[in-house]
Amino acid sequence: MRLVIDTDLGMGTAGADPEDGLAILYALRSPSVSLEGLTLVHGNVPVSHSWPNARRLLDLAGRADIALHAGERGPRDPLRRRLQAGWLAARGSPSGGTPDDTPPPATATEFLREIVVGSPGEITIAAIGPLTNVAAAVESDPGFAGALAGLVVMGGTVAVPGNITPAAEFNIWMDPEAASIVFDSGSPITMAGLDVCHRTHLDRAQTAQAGASGTRLAEFVAQACDAWIDVRAGLLEGDEDLHLYDTLAVAAAIAPDLLDYIDALVEVETSTGPAQGMTVTHTNATLRRLLTGREANARVAIGVDTGRFERLFAERVMAGL
Ligand code: RIB
Ligand code: CA
Numbered sequence: 001m002r003l004v005i006d007t008d009l010g011m012g013t014a015g016a017d018p019e020d021g022l023a024i025l026y027a028l029r030s031p032s033v034s035l036e037g038l039t040l041v042h043g044n045v046p047v048s049h050s051w052p053n054a055r056r057l058l059d060l061a062g063r064a065d066i067a068l069h070a071g072e073r074g075p076r077d078p079l080r081r082r083l084q085a086g087w088l089a090a091r092g093s094p095s096g097g098t099p100d101d102t103p104p105p106a107t108a109t110e111f112l113r114e115i116v117v118g119s120p121g122e123i124t125i126a127a128i129g130p131l132t133n134v135a136a137a138v139e140s141d142p143g144f145a146g147a148l149a150g151l152v153v154m155g156g157t158v159a160v161p162g163n164i165t166p167a168a169e170f171n172i173w174m175d176p177e178a179a180s181i182v183f184d185s186g187s188p189i190t191m192a193g194l195d196v197c198h199r200t201h202l203d204r205a206q207t208a209q210a211g212a213s214g215t216r217l218a219e220f221v222a223q224a225c226d227a228w229i230d231v232r233a234g235l236l237e238g239d240e241d242l243h244l245y246d247t248l249a250v251a252a253a254i255a256p257d258l259l260d261y262i263d264a265l266v267e268v269e270t271s272t273g274p275a276q277g278m279t280v281t282h283t284n285a286t287l288r289r290l291l292t293g294r295e296a297n298a299r300v301a302i303g304v305d306t307g308r309f310e311r312l313f314a315e316r317v318m319a320g321l
Contacts, residue, residue, distance in 0.1 A: 008043025071108030173277030
């Protein structure tokens with residue numbers, strides 16, 4: 001399959017969420033995947049961080065040949081999303097980067113449009129950060145959504161509490177306007193949200209095992225994961241687990257039968273109130289038609305074969321560093 005990953009790669013930024021990096025490694029180590037490119041979006045870290053982070057990860061993985069495109073630097077509506085813009089600004093400059101690691105002008109939208117519209121029915125996007133780049137690509141060409149083979153969104157939640165606010169999952173909360181555009185676009189969306197991602201785990205025993213091989217890549221990955229587990233332990237009062245959010249979404253893009261789904265209408269709350277970024281998911285078709293007059297716009301993951309996924313993750317990522 002031909003896959004593009006749209007990512008807010010924090011691996012490489014001290015104390016940032018490294019999990020996008022594991023997802024990228026999973027794709028690189030999946031035999032059926034041709035990874036056509038990475039597009040970078042703001043999120044865990046600004047693009048000024050994810051650019052050097054991505055170059056470092058691809059270099060350590062021996063895949064500096066993968067196309068890399070900088071993308072949107074902040075949410076679509078920064079005046080409405082001051083909190084999110086502030087989150088990005090607080091990250092400051094990347095540490096450890098070299099002067100030529102400054103990201104070039106954004107080409108992610110153009111890349112996404114050209115590859116998707118130029119190869120109808122062939123390209124799947126795994127969107128594992130805020131949906132700003134994907135929304136821009138949707139709006140750049142009326143044929144974009146219909147030309148996608150698939151769009152797996154790591155984001156949202158149906159029935160479990162949010163992870164950035166009680167109502168919202170982080171990626172959707174960072175740019176609700178973009179998420180709303182994408183869910184309303186007619187794209188063939190699979191939503192892999194917290195309902196399934198929170199059933200996956202990565203703990204210190206696994207990261208110790210990963211680091212044991214002693215390669216530069218293994219040490220880089222293990223250190224990044226351990227530092228993030230420490231951050232989470234402080235934030236979440238004892239919940240030391242790292243959830244494999246992005247890796248599960250990429251794995252589902254490659255092998256959809258890892259997950260169970262229901263068809264649903266997903267509406268995104270774009271207010272600036274406490275529910276901003278909530279994914280209001282209508283699962284009852286009768287009520288949905290009666291109350292909204294709308295059909296389903298996504299297949300929403302509600303179950304996961306955790307054992308099979310964690311075996312694949314161990315084989316493809318942790319054992320191969
Ligand atoms: O809510 C989970 C998402 O936000 C993932 O994409 C992860 O990278 C985190 O930052
Ligand atoms: Ca992410």
